[in-house]
Amino acid sequence: MLKSSSFTREQLENLALQGLSYADDHVSDPFNIKEVSERLGMSYSYFYHTFAEVMKEPFWQYVKRHRLELAAGLLRHSGYNIGEISDHCGYATTAALSKAFKQHFRESPLQFRKILELPNEKRTIQITQAITSAAGDIPLSSFFSYDRCERVTLPDNILYYSLISRGQNPIAEMMARMTHFTGIFQKMKTLYDIPQSRIITGTLDSVPVTDYEKLSMFAGIAIPATDYKTLIQLDGNFSYLMKKRIPGGSYLRLPLPMDFATAGIPMYDFISRNCKEGIFKMSGNHFYISLTQPNFSEIFIPLLRKHY
CATH class of the missing domain: 3.20.80.10 (Regulatory factor, effector binding domain)
Incomplete structure (x- = not known):
């Protein structure tokens, strides 16, 4: 296990990104921060603080947000039922996904699926249109x-x-x-x-x-x-x-x-x-x-x- 002083600033940023990449590539798999930090050759504590500093968000907060947002995207564009979406997004049960989803989005998955236009959807499209209007x-x-x-x-x-x-x-x-x-x-x-x-x-x-x-x-x-x-x-x-x-x-x-x-x-x-x-x-x-x-x-x- 390497010490914090072994890393340059550029290396720390890269390791934080590698942690983000691992979380994205294993969105449906069970894992914890300790497993990720060990893969990267860092202590749990140092990885935790490095990721939060570089990405401006704690690692597990990113993992949870990323999984729930991908679940919301599947509700929006896929034909999967909620049980299948739970599996795809790393939740052991439909109930676990539904509870976390409602806490995050203030809507149940079924209610969310009925929304015609999301606030972020409209805003992202407007900003992107302004930038790419060429x-x-x-x-x-x-x-x-x-x-x-x-x-x-x-x-x-x-x-x-x-x-x-x-x-x-x-x-x-x-x-x-x-x-x-x-x-x-x-x-x-x-x-x-x-x-x-x-x-x-x-x-x-x-x-x-x-x-x-x-x-x-x-x-x-x-x-x-x-x-x-x-x-x-x-x-x-x-x-x-x-x-x-x-x-x-x-x-x-x-x-x-x-x-x-x-x-x-x-x-x-x-x-x-x-x-x-x-x-x-x-x-x-x-x-x-x-x-x-x-x-x-x-x-x-x-x-x-x-x-x-």
Whole structure:
């Protein structure tokens, strides 16, 4: 176990982010702070204080908030029942989720599911529209059509990523820093010769639920989980990157002649509208934008199989 004096400030920030990454990647699994701190080579106490200082929120408060917000996102966009959502979000029983959910949102899961527009949803969309308004007069609605979607089957992927926003204005930070991070991941893709990988962007959070200022936007490279050789190399050479599993399965793929910033708001409108109308339901909150070219992108939306 390393002592606190063994870490530089940059290393402490990275370790806090690694703790956040672990919590996100194990949202459905039981774990405690001691297990996470030991994995990171830190004492319980030092990890607790480091995470709170760096992330401006105690670790277990983040875990609870993150799980409940993801549960709220599943209530919003998936076809899962509350028992299934409990399992997905790390609650042992439906009663445990319902109690925690009502304490946090002041609504029961059933009541929450009936809300047509959430306060955070409206505010996040308004802020993001103001920041990404450079799209101008492009007629976006014609591109965001279910008829343009292709249903595809994707393998399980491992995502190596960096958070590109941790401040008060995550979308603005994302736009300002995206070119830098996509350049890094493009070099990795070329260096390790992984043509089946995708450079993607998205959020760890549930967009209609999480406060705008707390959204964690990421950029990363998703690699098929069966590419063991590459994964071993990346684990050895890029241990500072955060890491998470992206489940494979049935997805909708929607190609778009626009960049990620232009696609963001109409993408969310498209997902929200189709989920509300029952055209499709999502299997999780892990939809993302694949950055294929500077002015071309693809949206991937995970589908719930039992609705087909």
